[in-house]
Amino acid sequence: MKKKAIIMDQQALNRAITRTSHEILENNKGIDGVTLIGIRRRGVPLAHRLAEKIESIEGQAPLIGELDITLYRDDLSTIAKLPVLNGTKIDFDINDKTIVLVDDVLYTGRTVRAALDALLDLGRPKAIQLMILVDRGHRELPIRADYVGKNVPTSKKEIIEVHVTEIDGEDSVIICEE
Numbered sequence: 362m363k364k365k366a367i368i369m370d371q372q373a374l375n376r377a378i379t380r381t382s383h384e385i386l387e388n389n390k391g392i393d394g395v396t397l398i399g400i401r402r403r404g405v406p407l408a409h410r411l412a413e414k415i416e417s418i419e420g421q422a423p424l425i426g427e428l429d430i431t432l433y434r435d436d437l438s439t440i441a442k443l444p445v446l447n448g449t450k451i452d453f454d455i456n457d458k459t460i461v462l463v464d465d466v467l468y469t470g471r472t473v474r475a476a477l478d479a480l481l482d483l484g485r486p487k488a489i490q491l492m493i494l495v496d497r498g499h500r501e502l503p504i505r506a507d508y509v510g511k512n513v514p515t516s517k518k519e520i521i522e523v524h525v526t527e528i529d530g531e532d533s534v535i536i537c538e539e
């Protein structure tokens with residue numbers, strides 16, 4: 362994979378978090394009953410950043426959970442023989458909550474579909490919304506994001522790499538090509 366271009370630096374990523382935090386608040390008329398659930402791995406630090414920003418704007422922090430969707434991917438058989446659901450941490454009742462799912466990249470939509478399955482096994486939320494840092498197109502399922510950090514038109518040969526300080530030591534979004 363050759364690095365082609367940096368499409369978001371730390372400042373751009375921060376601005377996207379700030380804007381989408383405002384959009385989440387505006388759309389839900391505040392944060393009462395709203396929870397953020399990050400999809401592992403990089404959706405989790407992004408959910409924490411949104412929660413911090415929302416708290417700084419609203420004076421109230423939303424509850425945060427983490428979802429590991431390994432068991433629910435529809436390409437599971439190609440990933441591992443004995444997969445384990447090892448990282449789901451949702452310490453609150455999701456019934457009747459508005460859940461904002463958070464992930465770094467939206468591509469085919471299969472990860473989000475799996476996340477919806479995983480969540481609906483845990484209860485009956487009032488609504489589920491989707492925040493994505495980078496929407497690169499090429500959907501294979503009828504899924505769209507409610508809040509988008511940046512739309513990046515891509516070819517299928519390209520790859521979007523999201524780096525976050527908490528996991529990768531820096532904040533950046535890079536487009537790579539074969």
Ligand SMILES: O=P(O)(O)OC[C@H]1O[C@H](OP(=O)(O)OP(=O)(O)O)[C@H](O)[C@@H]1O
Binds near residue numbers: 465467470
């Ligand atoms: O819309 P999709 O086609 O499902 O692609 C999007 C997913 O792909 C990436 O995860 P990946 O499975 O590559 O693992 P990673 O999180 O370890 O990078 C990314 O973090 C999204 O969760």
Ligand SMILES: O=c1cc[nH]c(=O)[nH]1
Binds near residue numbers: 468497521522523
């Ligand atoms: O380009 C892509 C596609 C799926 N997941 C990623 O992280 N990047």
